[in-house]
Amino acid sequence: MSQRKLPDKWQSSVRAAKAVQVAFDMDETLQYQIRREALDHGLSPSDQIRHILTLPTADKPKRPRLTVSLSPDDYVYLAERYGLQPEQQLEIKHKVMDELLSYSQQMLKP
Structure with a gap:
């Protein structure tokens, strides 16, 4: 089977699929501080951590939403x-x- 080139608009999805999520067990006070700063800056906690680490974040704002899992x-x-x-x-x-x-x-x- 031959390899087909993915459309350009799918290329970023391929990069995202290769990303690895990293979870941190932190002191509750530190978690609260990071979440609070994220909220104050209109960021997700993940983007706030990326900001602290001087990693790039997406330029376009994400749709703000809250989630809950319902059984x-x-x-x-x-x-x-x-x-x-x-x-x-x-x-x-x-x-x-x-x-x-x-x-x-x-x-x-x-």
Whole structure:
């Protein structure tokens, strides 16, 4: 089988696939400090670590988002909480987003 050249737009994906993720076990205070600095600078903790190490970071900003892993049991719980079926994962996601938005608005009130 012959090797085909990948399209240019896929070349960066090949480089990313070859990258190795490194995890660090650090003191909780140090982790908090790095996360706080990242938040203050609008960076991800990973980009903040790259900044500290003077490694290059992506120029274009990433879409800011929060993530949480939900198990099938979590979907059952949330579906019951919101009056939905566990299979209605998109609707559950919207309800979660609404609840988080409401939470953040209440936290911002003086």
